[in-house]
Every structure is written in structure tokens, then in C-alpha cells.
């Protein structure tokens with residue numbers, strides 16, 4: 001019981017009961033127990049959260065929280081990341097504040113991290129020697145490919161792909177939903193290089209009975225049990241065959257960063273982030289819906305009918321999330337911005353799962369009137385789209401800017417959350433506060 005408690009993440013411990021957490025973490029408890037806290041995977045995660053390896057790690061007293069972490073439990077630095085808000089350290093989960101998502105292509109250091117387990121050693125070392133990708137299951141020619149095979153035996157493709165965690169926006173749920181309390185920043189739009197999933201499947205000779213893919217990564221289960229996987233998801237074969245579903249080996253022109261899936265991951269754009277398996281090692285083709293970790297029960301599923309906030313939903317009523325809904329962010333200014341003069345040009349990004357964003361509007365009077373924003377075409381399907389809008393404020397004072405995207409089917413972002421038990425798919429309008437000084 002005690003061990004279990006000690007194995008939870010630092011942020012989680014502190015959030016629940018800071019005094020008890022301090023007590024647990026800084027001592028006044030049995031020596032053996034304190035060591036337990038930082039054992040195994042905890043140590044690796046610790047290196048990742050303080051920003052590098054810890055040369056004198058062996059000298060660290062059991063239970064000691066590095067100063068880098070103790071000083072700020074929510075915004076300490078992550079390896080290779082800059083300015084992200086860390087929601088949890090075990091597993092590592094970090095989101096990007098909206099105003100740091102202003103780039104049309106999200107740089108590596110601003111790209112969110114959503115881990116379910118522990119970071120594989122190969123990714124920590126950024127050394128892919130010995131790595132292979134197995135493609136097996138219901139195929140005529142099972143494949144075992146090295147990184148070099150992937151790069152040389154298939155035609156490379158390069159796309160900007162929008163990618164959002166299914167739980168992005170969960171923090172606004174009331175009653176709350178368990179899980180990472182993402183606000184708005186579990187989303188990014190990087191440029192990925194890789195091979196088409198379809199090309200790989202063609203080479204493997206997928207049999208006609210196949211209906212689903214199954215993806216396996218190299219990350220470990222938090223319990224340390226080697227027989228358990230933290231997550232293993234898949235997609236219907238039709239989605240895998242989409243020309244923009246890829247097996248990626250580069251992000252923004254270089255190796256995929258440690259925390260984002262080095263050396264190779266699937267990128268299934270427009271669908272919940274969890275379909276894009278990091279640290280990929282195996283793809284299995286199946287004639288049943290994949291039943292790996294986080295594919296069963298309520299995981300990545302929502303009720304097929306609207307439910308009231310807090311309503312109990314029978315398990316039969318849950319269906320998989322496929323395309324993510326239409327959404328947008330104001331990224332040009334941080335909430336709280338002070339406007340000099342009476343005019344301001346704001347901008348941001350908009351996306352719509354499998355669809356395109358067709359229109360973008362903003363309001364400064366809580367929805368009384370709407371200003372149509374200028375909206376760019378995506379550079380390729382599944383990329384997010386840049387929007388900008390010029391605002392003239394009538395007088396000084398406090399305003400909120402709200403942004404609303406409409407997709408190619410006419411579906412718009414909403415004011416109110418479409419509540420569901422697991423806290424998925426919150427696509428309510430993003431808003432920022434601004435003050436017009438004079």
C-alpha cells in the first residue's frame with residue numbers, strides 16, 4: 001500500500017496534499033521507504049524532468065527532490081522542451097501554453113508530451129542501432145526493417161500534420177474527469193518525414209481479412225512489469241491506408257526527439273493523439289478490432305448520445321473516437337495582454353480533425369457580433385490553418401476575445417462543453433482577456 005503511494009508522480013502527490021507530500025519526500029520516514037520513491041523508472045523520469053542526466057545521481061539521498069523540481073512543481077524544465085507546463089512527471093505529461101503555439105510549424109521544443117509509461121532507453125540515448133520495425137500478423141510477407149531500410153526502400157513523404165490528445169481541454173470538465181488536466185495545449189503541428197503507412201502495408205502484403213492495425217511501442221509500464229504495456233492502440237485499416245497516415249522517422253527535419261517517439265512513430269493525423277504510437281517497434285495486422293492497452297473499456301471513447309454533466313453511462317453506449325472535432329486557438333497574444341491604442345491584430349491556428357476549417361470568426365462582445373477572420377488554406381491536408389483578424393475596440397476597458405472555427409461540414413465550436421465521463425473532445429471556444437489601456 002505504502003509503496004504504491006510512493007510510486008506516484010511528484011506533481012500528483014503535491015497536488016493532493018502538499019504537507020503530506022513534503023513529509024513523504026523530504027524524510028522523517030524510514031530510510032528504505034524513501035529510496036523506494038526514486039527507484040527504477042522514477043530515476044529515469046527525474047533525469048528527463050531536470051533537463052539532463054544527473055552525473056552524481058548515485059550520491060543523491062533517497063527521497064531527495066532535485067532543487068530544479070522542488071522550487072516549482074508545475075513549470076520545471078523538460079529535456080529538450082522550453083516553456084511547457086508540466087502536468088505530471090510520472091508518466092511525463094506537459095502541455096504548451098497557447099501563446100507559444102503561434103508558429104505555423106510547431107518547433108520541437110514547444111511540442112507537447114503525453115506519456116503513458118516510461119521513456120525507453122533507446123530514446124533517451126538517441127541511438128537507433130539495433131532498432132527494427134516488425135510488420136506481422138495477417139500479411140503475406142512479414143517485414144523486419146531497420147531505420148536505413150525505412151529511409152531507402154520506400155518513397156519518403158513530408159507533411160505538416162495537426163495532432164491533438166483526445167483529452168485536451170479536460171481541465172474544464174465539471175464534474176471533473178480523471179486523468180491529465182490538460183487546458184488547451186495538448187496539440188501541435190510539426191512537419192513529419194517518413195513513409196506512407198499504405199506503402200508499408202503494400203510491401204507486407206496485407207490479407208483481405210484485415211480490418212485493424214495494432215501498434216506496439218518500446219516504452220515500459222509504470223509498474224515495471226515487463227509483461228504489461230502502457231498503451232497499444234490501432235486504427236481501422238481504412239485510416240491506416242489514408243495517404244497522410246505515415247510511419248515517421250523525422251520531426252521538423254531532424255531525428256524525432258526523445259520524448260516524442262525516437263526513432264520512429266506512427267502519425268495518424270486528425271484522430272486522437274493516442275493513435276500515433278511513439279517509439280514504434282511492431283505493427284500487427286488483425287482481423288478483429290485491436291484489443292491492446294487503452295483500446296478497451298471507456299478509453300478514448302465517448303457515449304454515442306448526448307449526456308448531462310455527471311450522468312452515468314452504460315459501457316455499451318461508448319464508441320471509439322475517430323476524427324477529432326473542429327477547434328482553434330488564439331496564439332498571437334497571451335491572455336492578459338494590454339492593448340496600446342484601439343486596434344489589435346490577433347491570430348492563431350485552427351484545425352478540424354479529418355476535415356478542413358472553412359471559416360473562422362472572433363467576437364469581442366461575448367458573442368453579440370462576430371468578425372470574420374482571414375483564414376489561410378492548409379499547406380497540405382491535415383495541417384492546421386493560420387487565421388488573423390483585425391479588431392477595433394470602441395472604448396477602453398476589459399474585453400475578452402473569443403475565437404470560433406467552423407469546419408467544412410458547417411460544424412462550429414461551442415460555448416458549452418459536451419460533457420462525457422472521460423473528459424474527451426472539449427472543443428469549446430478559446431478565449432483570452434485583454435485590457436485596452438486608454
Ligand SMILES: Nc1nc2c(c(=O)[nH]1)N[C@H]1C(S)=C(S)[C@@H](COP(=O)(O)O)O[C@H]1N2
Nearest residue numbers: 112113114115116165217260273274277278
Ligand atoms: N508508445 C507510446 N505512444 C504514444 C503514447 C505513449 O504513452 N506511448 N501516448 C499517446 C498519446 S495519448 C498521445 S496524445 C500522443 C502524444 O504525442 P507526443 O508526446 O509526441 O505529443 O502519443 C501517443 N503515442
Ligand SMILES: [Mo]
Nearest residue numbers: 165166273274
Ligand atoms: Mo492522448
